[in-house]
């Protein structure tokens with residue numbers, strides 16, 4: 196029998212318990228043994244929950260239980276979650292998480308501890324919710340040199356943009372809907388201002404090229420400054436506006452990474468990704484373009500990815516999975532080194548420029564009301 200614990204019984208944590216309830220028999224069949232939820236660690240009063248008998252408040256119980264194999268960290272944030280993840284790994288437990296903030300900020304150190312203790316630290320659910328994207332990137336596409344990654348990486352903002360455009364729903368109402376559906380972060384500013392997508396593109400970049408890109412080192416622009424007028428004008432130009440995280444490998448080995456709303460031509464499959472759906476396009480030098488698509492947030496989709504990692508951790512009990520990043524990435528200067536086409540709306544008709552750097556585009560746009568990159 197294999198035992199696991201859930202730390203933090205919010206949207207994701209309770210989704211993981213529900214996936215086990217729904218699929219326990221098939222999970223046991225795949226695993227070759229029964230998987231038991233032994234503890235739920237949460238400081239809140241969960242006495243009315245059907246799982247009340249499993250609830251504990253003392254992390255030391257998990258840490259010292261020799262029969263506990265895997266800990267799911269769904270606390271969120273990078274404080275308590277960081278401390279408990281470190282301690283769990285040091286105690287020889289495998290740790291699985293959906294916590295992109297923690298992975299982006301401390302993943303390098305936590306992966307090193309996992310390597311030293313010969314346990315797994317797995318975080319498939321931290322990017323793209325239920326979409327399998329990290330494992331395809333570091334495993335299935337390992338034979339490629341990855342050239343570019345571009346993705347709709349935040350379900351909340353994509354849901355808001357879609358509701359505003361398709362349903363004429365005001366921004367605040369669309370945000371409230373996303374919160375009610377369990378898509379948004381505790382502080383939705385992290386979604387709206389692009390920080391959540393920024394953490395995710397950093398994790399993708401770390402795994403793709405093995406050099407750490409720190410979230411605070413990249414340019415991040417969210418959707419709060421977007422005008423609905425631009426959404427309409429974009430359509431007349433044959434494009435949709437999408438918040439994209441993008442990372443590229445330059446020929447000299449440096450990395451460029453950023454988050455910004457883009458005009459996405461309707462010929463790109465990313466343009467048709469609506470609602471809470473996320474999609475990640477990965478370009479490899481052997482495979483060409485691959486697009487992975489699915490629900491990027493929500494309890495059961497995210498729990499699906501978490502449970503996959505729990506099973507993978509248990510399958511790699513003896514020989515841990517090898518993944519990680521161990522050096523700093525060298526970043527290119529986005530302002531002067533990455534030529535792109537630009538959408539400019541100022542005086543006169545809106546237009547799309549030829550390829551030029553951000554600095555050149557800004558000089559050309561002057562006092563224009565809108566300046567957005569166009570995805571090639």
Ligand code: HSE
Nearest residue numbers: 349350351379380492
């Ligand atoms: N707030 C995130 C989103 C949750 O909306 O995509 C999943 O990471």
